[in-house]
Amino acid sequence: MSSLIGKTALVTGGSRGIGAATAIRLAQEGADVAITYVRGEEAAREVVAKIETAGRRGFAVRADAADAGDAAGAVERAADDLGGLDILVNNAGVGVLGPLETLALADVDRVLDVNVRGVFLASQAAAARMGRGGRVITIGSCVAQRVPGPGATLYATSKAALIGLTKALARELGERGITANVVHPGPIDTDMNPADGPFAESQAAGTAVGRFGQADEVASLVAYLAGDEAGYVTGAEVSVDGGHAA
Numbered sequence: 002m003s004s005l006i007g008k009t010a011l012v013t014g015g016s017r018g019i020g021a022a023t024a025i026r027l028a029q030e031g032a033d034v035a036i037t038y039v040r041g042e043e044a045a046r047e048v049v050a051k052i053e054t055a056g057r058r059g060f061a062v063r064a065d066a067a068d069a070g071d072a073a074g075a076v077e078r079a080a081d082d083l084g085g086l087d088i089l090v091n092n093a094g095v096g097v098l099g100p101l102e103t104l105a106l107a108d109v110d111r112v113l114d115v116n117v118r119g120v121f122l123a124s125q126a127a128a129a130r131m132g133r134g135g136r137v138i139t140i141g142s143c144v145a146q147r148v149p150g151p152g153a154t155l156y157a158t159s160k161a162a163l164i165g166l167t168k169a170l171a172r173e174l175g176e177r178g179i180t181a182n183v184v185h186p187g188p189i190d191t192d193m194n195p196a197d198g199p200f201a202e203s204q205a206a207g208t209a210v211g212r213f214g215q216a217d218e219v220a221s222l223v224a225y226l227a228g229d230e231a232g233y234v235t236g237a238e239v240s241v242d243g244g245h246a247a
């Protein structure tokens with residue numbers, strides 16, 4: 002069923018991993034989709050080609066979520082070029098893991114700039130352009146709910162902040178018919194967290210189902226939240242984590 006026909010969307014960090022899968026899925030459901038990227042120009046082009054293969058309009062904007070102008074500017078550009086904005090997926094994120102004493106000030110700034118400030122600014126810009134039925138969907142993390150071991154102080158701090166942002170956005174935008182939700186993926190097989198990486202075994206063991214998830218399994222949840230059927234879901238933390246938090 003195509004539930005997003007006539008909708009317009011921006012997926013930040015849409016060149017790879019969860020963002021790429023989400024952008025393609027939203028297009029398959031009928032949305033025109035813009036994506037942002039930083040390094041992966043070629044990868045972004047391939048995602049745009051897949052959006053177009055789905056019969057929808059797609060384009061990629063180079064926009065660093067750590068840059069305040071870029072974070073809001075990408076939203077403006079998407080809304081201008083697509084003729085409005087119905088769906089913002091705040092997906093771009095970085096992870097710097099390691100013992101507390103090894104985290105430099107530059108790491109703290111980088112992670113908070115991309116994972117928190119960029120999400121705030123993009124959401125603010127999107128809220129100004131969205132009408133009734135608007136959707137702000139933010140990719141959090143299972144570590145915002147349950148931290149399975151040491152080394153995640155900075156990353157977990159950044160992802161937990163998105164819960165507060167999402168709940169406050171839901172309260173602020175609800176009367177305008179706009180929802181805001183945060184999706185918490187568990188370990189998902191991407192470049193950031195490959196299923197054959199050094200810490201993969203313990204992560205898989207920490208889930209109830211005993212395996213990594215696939216990016217498509219996150220994308221399908223985002224597509225549901227983006228659709229009209231999810232109009233009564235807002236301010237929610239929704240897990241797609243194989244039972245990591247169970």
Ligand code: NDP
Binds near residue numbers: 018038040065067115
């Ligand atoms: P990947 O590293 O595989 O992909 C990250 C994507 O974000 C790429 O498209 C990259 O673009 C883009 N990106 C990175 N930095 C920036 C930036 N500063 N500005 C704009 N775009 C940027 O990550 P995942 O797909 O695994 O992760 C996506 C989201 O899901 C992140 O928020 C992550 O924290 C979260 N998450 C992931 C989990 C996992 O296990 N994989 C688990 C829980 C949450 P480019 O390559 O062009 O630079």
